[in-house]
Amino acid sequence: MYLNCHSYYSLRYGTFSESTLLELAKENGITQLALTDINSTSACLSFIKQAQEHNIHSVVGVDVRNGVDQLYILIAKNNEGFSEINTFISEHLHIKKLFPDVAPKFENCYCIYPFEKAMEIKSHTFSEYEFIGISIKNLNRLPFSPFNKMMDKLVIHQTVSFRNQSDYNAHRLLRTIDLNTLLSKLPLSEQGDKTDVLLAPELVKVKYQEYPELLFNTDKLLKSCKVNFYFDEHRVNQNQIIYGEDKDSDYTILEELCYNKIKERYKNPKMEVYERVEKELAAIKQMDFVSYFLINNDILDYARSKDYPYIGRGSGANSVVAYIIGITNVDPIELDLYFERFINVYRSSPPDFDIDFSWKDRDDITDYIFRRFKNTALMGTYVTFQYRAVIRELGKVFGVPKFEVDSFLKGYKVKKSASSAYIQLIEKYAHYIHGFPNYLSVHSGGIIITQKPIYYYTSTFLPPKGFQTVQFDMNIAEEVGIFKFDILAQRGLSKIKDTLEILAYNQPETDVLDMEDIEVFKNDPNINKLLNTGDCMGVFYVESPAMRTLMTKLQTNDYLNLVAASSIIRPGVSNGGMKNEYILRHRIPEKRKEAHPVMLEILEDTYGVMVYQEDVLKVAHKFAGLSLAEADILRRGMGGKVKSKGQFEQIEKKFISYCLKKGYSETLTNEVWNQIKAFAGYAFAKGHSASYAVESYQSLYLKKYFPLEFMTAVLNNGGGFYNIETYIHEIKMQGGTVEAPCINKSDHGNKIYGEAVFLGLGMLKSLEFRAIQSILNERDVYGKFSGFDDFVDRVKIGIEQIIILIRIDAFRFTGADKHTLLWEAHLKLDKNKTQNPYPVLFKPKQITYDIPEIKSTTVIDAYDQIELLGFPLHSRFNLLAAPLPTDFKAKDMVAYVNRKITICGKLVTAKGTPTKDKRLMHFGTFYDSEGVFFDTVHFPNIAEKFSISSEGIYVVRGKVVDDLGCLAIIVDYIQHLEMIPDPRFEDADKSVKLMD
Incomplete structure (x- = not known):
């Protein structure tokens, strides 16, 4: 009976999620219904999945409209019909072509024309798969229509868009936002009908009791439809599973690649390398991931043919196979990377390769993928309505002056005015609409390559760059077995490539080392000294003040230290208070004895401190005794990848109970668990950190020798x-x-x-x-x-x-x-x-x-x-209106530790950070008149009193402190120094005064 239901994926029209629709159906005892969003199949896979959980028979289709003018509803009989619908609407959405008034012929779909549209095309001969939908409000017109003798062609058409008056109000506001008009000017033709609500089955039967044929036809139609997909633990791999001719030849290709290239990576490979390769190849074959590796390698072969630099990272960096064939530059044996983090029998999703390209090259790589592989699309994502943005939109909808909206958002009490009565409504519906999908966008780097045509799963849209993009996001894609390839862009690689091109014309006689010869860079003391002193301006991932400070405190002087630093800087380690603990244990060997012996044994290379994502697996498995499967659930739950909160809580209880059974104290158990929770999805995989460190070393080499x-x-x-x-x-x-x-x-x-x-x-x-x-x-x-x-x-x-x-x-x-x-x-x-x-x-x-x-x-x-x-080429120190009030230099700070100084500096950057009591403090970076950098700390009482938002030179007063060799000034006074005014304007001012 419910053939035309909308979710809020009917963008700027619908008012609740597909989950809410199913809950509403269950509350009303409805056992079957169809989701038909307007020109969208975004929510269909999620609807099918959740309907299975609610034991509801799901039917999917699309409500085809030109604007809000409803033309017909298409319902998929089966998976092929769903594909037909996706193909049809995509073809029109791509070129922004109006849909035809009469639907084309479909082999595996039903087409339902609303009564009003059927009347417009009454001369049309209705095919076997075409029906006429009769709504409750049109029942009284049916006897007087040409369709009153076509009972076999009539079905119930009761649209479901709203639950209540609040939904309807929100709908009108969404329509007004969409049209960028005032609510008072919203045309009735642009609104849904207030009666488009989900009626209880008993009430529907009463309304149609004189037309039992409609009830029968509708029920029969719904029961004849079945679009089937498998999800989560029952899912099947939907990615392209054969790269070449067949699976056997694919495996042979991968095997030969490994053994042919093994000596390029290991000059004298030991037996453990061969054993690791055999172990990984067996697992890759068993888990059916051979094509995944070969497709990634194909993409990188193209990149190498074009001399495009790239960095392969992700959990795939834990793979020696990936390292040998050139997908990554990280040696997992050198770093003792945890193999089970990469691939294991409990992990049904493919290993994760994030491949970074230059921002200049990424579009060409994407174009190659679309040309090379048949069933390809970009991953979609939804941009949602956010509270503050909705406040501003609704302010325009109600005609509230901008200054009143600004005052409200700043927390000021709005004074009574002609429009202030709307503020309460605006606030109410901003909360209501917050989180609704607003518009479709493109995932930052996800590309999918499927075994079946893309339209088997979804419809697509065409963003400005011209690559078709699916109408769903990565979460439902993974749940149904579609795993994205991450093709990302960054500027660090472009800097490396561009430097080499610049050297070719500016120093053509100079020999430049092979940028892939990372071992030479790692062992160069001149390069490592840059890390130790934080002299990393412009270098990928290590140039920020926070990273520069961390490396100084760690006395970072080699590759492994840099790998650790790349992960320690992340909030997960910091939030658990373990960043400082790691630094102390690194600097002071005696401190390492404070670690629990079991933790120190498990995490020897990080002194008993959890630093990497893999450490969670190690601790959960070896410290608590969880199985690898349970440990992986824990790791994924940390990153928000386990949707079932109950499942994660069960693992937490098991972790604690296992630890107590092993004889660990409750205090130690809770301390370790809190460290795990503090990671909260922020910790890096060690392979990520190692990949970043490789790129950093490449940039450091160029920075040192060709600055x-x-x-x-x-x-x-x-x-x-x-x-x-x-x-x-x-x-x-x-x-x-x-x-x-x-x-x-x-x-x-x-x-x-x-x-x-x-x-x-x-x-x-x-x-x-x-x-x-x-x-x-x-x-x-x-x-x-x-x-x-x-x-x-x-x-x-x-x-x-x-x-x-x-x-x-x-x-x-x-x-x-x-x-x-x-x-x-x-x-x-x-x-x-x-x-x-x-x-x-x-x-x-x-x-x-x-x-x-x-x-x-x-x-x-x-x-x-x-x-x-945007800046002067002359030193700002030479543009000051008065002489510097002090000539103190940053290089002299080391002799003034725990003493007050006054120094002048050019502001480089300032970062605000909230304290525990939610006050704001600042960390500043300046350089003095000699160009030497120094750092400042502004506690809340100073940050609130003295602003440091303006460009230019400041006089800074405060106490010098030394934190593990990293000097900073605790500021108690700071003032912006005036520049010489522009003489042209000064002369103009004098002229005006003379004329006055």
């Missing part, structure tokens, strides 16, 4: 943790000079000549892309510009764009002051006249004007640079 080229590459990739000005400072600290953009030497990106880095034209905020292209194209074809007149003659861009170039001093090679050129530009280029776009045989000679000599100043240049680039 200027490396920092230029950093700039060309948008920087990193810090702002661009900080990287400009680092170039200067490394002995380079930084030049403003130049029309003869600059490209779109930044370019280095020897030790001089010329900023790119693309760095200029207001310079248009096409203006840059015009300049570069002209220069590439016809050579450098001989002077300003030559530029004006050859490049046809507007005067506003030329003024930007003049103000940044891009014509300084001419020797003319930029103020003189500004006069010339205005005299030679009338902004009201369009320049002749066509070439001329004889160019007229530019008129020379007698212009008074004007000279720019350093301060004027600095202000122009700040406006056009």
